[in-house]
Amino acid sequence: MDNGTIIRTQELTKVYPMGRSSIRALNNVNLTFDRGEFVALVGPSGSGKTTLLNIIGSLDTPTEGGAEVMGRRVETLSHRQAAELRSRHIGFIFQTFNLLPVYTAYENVEFPLLLLKMSAAERKKAVLDALEWVGLADRAKSRPGQLSGGQSQRVAIARAVVKRPGIVLADEPTANLDAENSHMILDTMESLNRNLGTTFIFATHDEKVIRHVRRKITLVDGAVARDEKMKTGGAS
């Protein structure tokens, strides 16, 4: 893997058995992602965007081919090794925010750090910094039920970036948000991408997201149909 390349897929194929037949969600996907990229995976429903994110995130394994993420072959990882890869190097942002409901915003953001060996003081600083980045330092004690959709997604972003991961995988991060909140979220992520050098990969249908990214990969029927550089991306 090159110095700048942090993800590489090779002939990546994923087949889901469906009774007697099967669905080929990914078909010989060959892609590379460099450090600091801001990328959108686009395509119709069922094109394999989420499956690709899941395999890169080591939540799923390929049926054939492979994926190398931060120098580790995803298909060879044990549950424990995959969990360690996620806890150290990968942040997730979900369409439905997926905040832990009984925790405060602070505790949600702190959660990934509890899995790492960090002192309480280091954790506190990192959590407050992350909440500051997303503009929610004043809502640290709020529970998810007390936050709006936009605020919840910003807490989820803070949770994804608090450990300074190499990669953030975002599956339809703006799908449940209005236009104003979507822009705010995208600005936040763009700013984090620029300042932290974190690679952001989005699975999205949202044109607003696509307008922000610097690279757009179009998937159709599990295969890469187009891989294009975008001129309108905000980050350098």
Place this chain on the structure above:
Amino acid sequence: MKIFKLAVRNMLGAGTKTWLNALVLSFSFVAIIWAQSLFKGLDEEASRSLTDIEYGGGQYWVEGYDPLDPFSIQDSHRPVPPPLAELVEGGRAAAILVVQGTLYVDGRTQSILLKGIDPGQRVLTLPSSALAAADHEIPAVIGTRMARNAGLKKGATLTVRWRDVRGTFDARDFVVTEVFETTAASADAGTVWIPLEDLRRMAGAPEEATLVVVEKGYAPAPVVAGWAFKDTEFLLRDIREFIEMKTIGMSIFYVVLMSLAMLAIFNTQVLSIWRRRREIGTMIALGLTRARVIALFTLEGSMLSFLAVLVGAVYGVPLLAWFAVSGWSFPAEQTESFGLALGNTLYPIYSVGLVAGTALLVFLITTVVSFLPTRRIAKLKPTDAIKGKLS
């Protein structure tokens, strides 16, 4: 890993549900301690009462004497040997002669045991001093059960027939000078206590006795030819076995109580896993292994037992303390239906071992019950769980 911290957060974050489960579990915890302490109190009460009124520090039995074998009683008498006679004269032992008899009361007959005891003895708490009354022809002391069953009371006259050592039948009237209350049924039911010397004369067995009760703390018991020493362990064995049987029977009650509490916890865990599947998927995505998620859920469940101890302590300590002081009163008819002589008031006895043992039992069972449903987590696909699907 901060699994413990996460478990505390999740448990407390669940709010009312957690406290309700802890409350239900605490009922079992407190009820088991209460019931166990009652049996412990019962054991103590029965042992103390029997040793005070009948067993003393142990008994020398004439060889061949078996209180459970009526045929052995007629011939179970022998002159008190010098070593035991010395103890009796020194006030450190009490000789008792046992003779079978028949009581005539209200036109009916009732088999009884006549037991002769020195009115001046101080070894047993039996009110034998009431046998020293000189106004009456032969004074008799009986227990409340005997009085109730035979319809007798203090001052009543009772006619008794017996057979002396030569096989000759005779009969006499006794006057009840005292009715005493005891939890020791064997000193009460079917027993009439009269002065030892009177019974010796009646039975034609001067200087003889069936058994000799030594004072508490008498040790070591020397070997006496023709007499067998029975220590309190032996004498109390039957009652302890009986209480143990009752305790085992009572364990059904514990099983029912614990089952209810465990059902609540099991149900909560199953629901919790179903309801929190998205949370489980998220935790796995954030870097928790399945094993740690299972450990987290199990820990959350098992920590309910700690909360239950705390909740139970809030109302259980004052409640159990009140019971320890006021005891549990019940009418005599009820105590006899229990199959064991009980005092009118039973005082529970608590111990650190009892509380700690019960807490440990509740903790272990809660942990197992909390763990069982979590095995489902191992089968969850994180990609489905994140979306709230069950796989």
